Amino acid sequence: MKNILFVCTGNTCRSPMAEAILKHKGKDIFNVKSAGVFANNGSPAHPHAVQVLKDRDISVDHRSQALDKSLIDWADLILTMTENHKQLLCGQYPESIDKTYTLKEFILLGKDEEEQWKQIKKKTADLLEKQSKLMNKKGDVKPNKDQAEREKKLRESIEKDMEIVRELEAKFPNLDINDPFGGSVEDYEQACREIEDLIEKLVKNF
Known part of the structure; x- marks a missing residue:
């Protein structure tokens, strides 16, 4: 059976719901755990x-846990609730990149779209790195006229490329599941319904 790890922020809302639903619907196919990138243990x-979950006749006996290397190593597949969770996770555990996706990305994108999405995110990361280096240069000695002109052109190039990236991203569906924390029962119901629909597709595809 495949080991699947769901990841959200605090491991008290979205990822526990995903864990409980998949355990209920795919108990003979998957081993399932969940964790949070900023979770406190035991909540x-x-x-x-x-x-x-109770409204769906799904019971849950959950205690939150912080994401760590042992969970990363345990998982065959890691499914995050948002792109930001994915970036944080892969930044801390780069060895997990090839098995980490957002839940929506894994279910909704085809292979060609997935590759395009990865290229967009790589381009974004490269641009942010260039932007960071440019900002760090501001603390250096005052540049001469030629250096100032080169920096100006670099800034303009970065801004142009970022606009292209934003246009490309706009062609993709929103790949995040909104955080219901602090919201009403209806907000949790909406998040749970979205997660449940995706997990039903996940079980069907396997």
Whole structure:
């Protein structure tokens, strides 16, 4: 059976719901765990999360846990709730890049779209690195006229490339699942419904 790890922020809302749903719908196919990139160990699932799962006749006995290397090594597939979770995770554990996706990315994008999305994100990371280097140069000695002109052209080039990246990203669906934390039961219901629909596709595809 495949080991699947769901990841969100605090491991009390989205990823516990995903874990409980997949355990319920795919118990003979997957081993399932969840964790949070900024989780405190030992917190229960949010009461609203427990309620919307109970409405589906899904029980949950959950205690939050922080993401760590042992969980990364355990997982065959890591599914995050947002692109930011994915970037944080892969930045800390680069060895996990090839097995880490957002849940929506893994389910909704075809192979060609997935490759395009990866290229867009790589381009974004490269541009942000250039931008950071440019900003760090501001602390250096005052540049001469030629250096100032080169920096100006570099800034203009970065801004132009970032605009291209934003246009490309706009062609893709939103690959994040909104965080219901602090919201109403209805907000949790909406998040749970979205997660459930994706997990049903996940089980069907396997």
